[in-house]
Amino acid sequence: MPDVDPSWYLGLAAVLFLIGATGMLTRRNALIMFMSVELMLNAVNLTFVAAGRAYGNLDGQLAVFFVLVVAAAEVVVGLAIIVAVFQKRVSANVDLLSELKG
Amino acid sequence: MEAVLFMIFGVVAVVGALSVILAKNPVYAALGLMATMFALAVFYVINLAHLVAAVQVIVYAGAVMTLFLFVIMLIGVDRAEDTTETIRYQRPLAVGVGLAIVGLGIAAVVSDEWSWTPLAPAGAVAPNGTMQAVAEQLFSSWAVPFEAVSLLLVVASIGAITLAYYLPSRRRKEDSDA
Numbered sequence: 001m002p003d004v005d006p007s008w009y010l011g012l013a014a015v016l017f018l019i020g021a022t023g024m025l026t027r028r029n030a031l032i033m034f035m036s037v038e039l040m041l042n043a044v045n046l047t048f049v050a051a052g053r054a055y056g057n058l059d060g061q062l063a064v065f066f067v068l069v070v071a072a073a074e075v076v077v078g079l080a081i082i083v084a085v086f087q088k089r090v091s092a093n094v095d096l097l098s099e100l101k102g
Numbered sequence: 103m104e105a106v107l108f109m110i111f112g113v114v115a116v117v118g119a120l121s122v123i124l125a126k127n128p129v130y131a132a133l134g135l136m137a138t139m140f141a142l143a144v145f146y147v148i149n150l151a152h153l154v155a156a157v158q159v160i161v162y163a164g165a166v167m168t169l170f171l172f173v174i175m176l177i178g179v180d181r182a183e184d185t186t187e188t189i190r191y192q193r194p195l196a197v198g199v200g201l202a203i204v205g206l207g208i209a210a211v212v213s214d215e216w217s218w219t220p221l222a223p224a225g226a227v228a229p230n231g232t233m234q235a236v237a238e239q240l241f242s243s244w245a246v247p248f249e250a251v252s253l254l255l256v257v258a259s260i261g262a263i264t265l266a267y268y269l270p271s272r273r274r275k276e277d278s279d280a
Contacts, residue, residue, distance in 0.1 A: 004104040007210075009145060012112050014207030016119050016138065018200045023123030025196035031128050031174060035135050038166065039119055042142055045154075053149045056226030058235060061151045062244050065236075068161055069251045073258035075166050079173045080265035086177045 009050035017043035028093050030082050034075065041071045104148055115141035128174045132167055139163040151231040 020039030027033055045064045052060020085097065114137055121134030139162045146155035229235065240248055 004108050004148075006149075008108060009149070011207055011210065012108075012115065012145075014210075015116060015204050018204045018207070019116070019119040019123060022196055022200035025200075026193045027123060029128060031170065031177075032122070032131055035122050035128075035131055035170065038135060038162075039122055039138065042139060042162070045158075046142055046145060049146055049149045049151045049154060052151070053228040054226065056223065056229060058229040058231060058239050061154050061229070061231045061236060062239055064151070064154050065157065065240070066244075066247055066251055068157060069255060072161060072166060073254055075169060076258050076262045077265070079169060080262040083173060083176060084265050 006050045006054040009046055013043040013046040013050070015043075016040075016046070028095055030085075030094050033094065034078055034082070038071060038075070041067055107144065107148060111141040111144045114138070115145075129171070132170050132174060135170075136163050136167050139167070150228050153231050153233045153236045 017040050020036040020043060023036035023039070024033055027036065045067055048060040048063045048067070050060075052058060118134040118137035118141065122131045122138070125131040125134060139158060143155045143158040143163070146152075146158060
């Protein structure tokens with residue numbers, strides 16, 4: 001078996017990020033779109049850790065903590081918005097939310 | 103050994119990620135995302151990011167996904183997704199562009215020409231992300247971002263309470279009470 005180069009993790013993270021981006025563009029359920037965003041954030045975290053290992057630097061792992069906190073804050077507010085919209089609209093479909101359309 | 107683990111958990115991560123975007127039922131999507139997060143925790147351990155791996159399991163796979171499942175239960179799961187295209191050809195285009203960029207990423211990994219490791223200093227030693235090492239960095243050179251993030255968390259929790267508590271139905275009731 002070949003040795004695992006840190007760029008392998010970079011490639012895997014790219015694949016995960018693009019699966020998340022594709023989900024964000026193709027799905028209409030607000031919850032699934034949120035999960036796609038989480039997937040993209042996780043992919044970036046993997047990149048940070050792999051890069052920190054390649055560069056012999058702990059800063060990559062510290063950046064992951066900040067991404068994690070921002071992701072948690074985003075999920076809390078985002079899910080509260082989804083619940084509030086659902087109370088009014090009884091649907092998680094983002095296409096129905098067009099009041100702010102110019 | 104590392105290559106074997108990479109293969110196994112790489113497949114788990116990608117299958118979990120695909121089930122997030124392909125599953126009709128949001129519960130299955132959430133479970134797929136959870137599988138991906140556990141697989142990533144394994145990769146963190148392999149890369150000596152021990153504390154990050156623990157936090158990944160506790161915060162992401164534990165707290166965040168539980169929150170997702172609660173909201174899925176709250177707003178119901180059996181509603182079929184509306185697949186009408188507001189923007190024409192959006193979905194085929196998104197899938198096509200996604201596949202093209204994934205191909206590009208894989209090409210970048212396979213070809214030695216685009217490898218990014220030569221950029222790293224020669225003889226770089228992988229840092230051991232123990233709790234002590236991470237905490238020393240966090241409370242010295244990363245202290246200001248740490249404080250900023252604590253402010254962000256307070257703002258986010260106040261925002262969530264405001265959004266969830268002051269619902270339109272409750273506001274009407276309070277108006278009529280007054």
